[in-house]
Amino acid sequence: MLTEEENERLTQVGPGTPMGDLLRRYWHPVAAVAELEERPTRPMRLLGEDLVIFKCDEGYGLIDRFCAHRLTDLAYGIVEDCTLRCPRHGWAYTDQGICVDQPFEEEMVEVKLKAYRAQAKAGMIWAYIGPEPAPLIPDWEPFRWDDGLVQVVMAVLPCNWMQCQENSMDGIDMELFEAAFLEASRTGQPPPIPEADFEYDEFEHGFVVRNTSTGQTSASQTVTKTSLWPNALFSGDSRSCRIEWRVPMDDTTTLNVAWFIDRIAPGQSLDAEQRTHYWYAPTREEETGEALKTHLLNQKFAVWLNQAPIVDRSKEHLSVGDEGVIMLRQKLFNQMALVADGGEPKGIIRSEALNNALRLPYTEPVVPEAAGSSTREEGTEVSFPFVAGQPDAAAEAYRRVIESWRDSPGEASPT
Secondary structure (H helix, E strand, O other), X not given: OOOHHHHHHHHOOOOOOHHHHHHOOOOEEEEEHHHHHHOXXXXXEEOOEEEEEEEOOOOEEEXXXXXXXXXXXXXXXXXXXXXXXXXXXXXXXXXXXXXXXXXXXXXXXXXXXXXXXXXXXXXXXXXXXXXXXXXXXXXXXXXXXXXXXXXXXXXXXXXXXXXXXXXXXOOOOHHHHHHHHHHXXXXXXXXXXXXXXXXXXXXXXXXXXXXXXXXXXXXXXXXXXXXXXXXXXXXXXOOEEEEEEEEEEEOOEEEEEEEEEEEOOOOOOOOHHHOEEEEEOOOEXXXXXXXXXXXXXXXXXXXXXXXOOOXXXXXXXXXXXXXXXXXXXXXXXXXXXXXXXXXXXXOOOOOXXXXXXXXXXXXXXXXXXXXXXXXXXXXXXXXXXXXXXXXXXXXXXXXXXXXXXXXXXXXXXXX
């Protein structure tokens, strides 16, 4: 159980807050690259700050969302080379936030908006709004794979980021309980609650969650997921995997960014236009407003959507099974104190030489067909099990990838 003050320290992310100061030391994915190809400006809210991203001739600008003149929304501005011009009176700002043109003014007034870093990687645009020098964006090994389907799926959730991220250190995945209850509804029998014993191994980039009651002798076979520091989760194997980031927009809103890659079977390929897709996932039923539970991640969203926007942890009654959640909170408190004392927090990467296809512990997939199982019966419909709202083009590409493995039953998983 936490005090109300401790809960505020974990959940408040605005400028000048302890958690806000910690999370500002890291890069956060905030959009899909394809979004800025379709429209060169995009408003965003990150850690309590209202900003606008715009696509330059080379790279991206990330500045304060509102013009210094009359506070007009620059998300509707006009991009010219690497400046963003206000749609109301034409003031123009560089990617450094410097105002370089003020039409109709006899004399230029010196004006500079807040400006931050933005960079593309793995089909996503990342933002860094912390102190310089900025660290490197982690180069996770799956980011290097060029033989599969990449899907970037975003969902805006009206809840605090912590209740999402704590799930990464909860040994029992919600999918297991959901599967148990679905089976119970089919058979009419009480749901079989799985027995499990979990261990949490800290490493440089987070915590590895292991189920030690599986009877497996290999350590790699006991991994259920990896909690990536400070606000992400990794799950999957060398054929199909995902990374989820819980990006705090503010204290009561989270952008859940899920990056999926499914590799196609050896000897086959996807056309360039088929390789990357993005969408914003629905979280509620259109007619009833009830939380969607049709897909695996939507089942998690449903739990968070039905909690308070900020959970009052002073009313909790934690048990032995909450060891992972307690470890995560203790580490966050420790790292907030470290940053306040001027130290460098956990997981920061500054060496290009060391930031090279970083390996993550593989897990057994919860849904075998999501990993391209070659044991599916011929004619079985292929559907994406993780998030609702998949566009038709992405669904067709996903079907091609999954079915490619049916023709290669003897092929080993790529390494």
